[in-house]
Amino acid sequence: MNRLLPFLAIVLSLSCYSCKKPTSFDYKDVKNIKVESFGLSTSKVSMDLVFVNPNSFGLTLKNVDCDIYIDSNYLGKFVLDTMMSIPKAAEFTLPASMQVDMKGLFKNSLSILFNKEVTLGAKGTTRVGKGGFYVTIPFNYQGKQKINF
Template sequence: MTSCREPKELEYRDFKNLSSEKLGFSTSTFKLDLIYYNPNNFGLQLKRTDLDIYIDSNYLGHTAQDYQISIPRRGEFTLPMIIEVDMKNAYKNAIPALMGKEVMVKITGKIKLGKANVFKTFDVNYEGKQKFSF
């Protein structure tokens, strides 16, 4: 019966390990790990993400990745992300973030989740305050 049940939404918990991979004037690449919790009584598999990231309503960057991540049931898991950042918009947001001010982070897009090789695309629409410490 649980195999037919629609999975509950994954819960965002935190991020860690923010690092720069490639710095440029127009675009840069950053890596970070997102921590999520799976509230479902069953494990899932994450196959794909396609997300846009905004800080204080300003577009920051995009990430689109293919994965094969096993998500444990009722447990936290780490989602490694590589984000292509539009540096023009990042400069607008860098000063408040560096000063430790809380900023509104918005993540929109789609993820592909499944179980037993049956995958479904889900909308992502997260918005919440985040304090960055560099």
């Protein structure tokens, strides 16, 4: 029994080292913005969000739930409830579709038309994991996004 304790201590320390908590993904770009349906109160917009996984291990993305803002005005809610495999230390694209609150977009319409960039914000949570163990990671992104018409 006394010989087994050092072996168990080594195994436990190695397993704890390999179970490092994942860090949130780094936003890189948005591409392929398309208006799928247009309405006066809401519209459906799809796009590809480009991220980088800074973790030295691959992950499974299980859920994303966030609010999107343009120049601090609420634009809409993005929810993704599909499992997706994310490679380690690599760039990946997340297809996104969301309902846009047109009132929020109309508030920003003049600044969007006359400025070449807007402040894009996203605040929410993502659920990621590995080997069946998942954790919820909060994120709060805010940055300048170029708008090309």
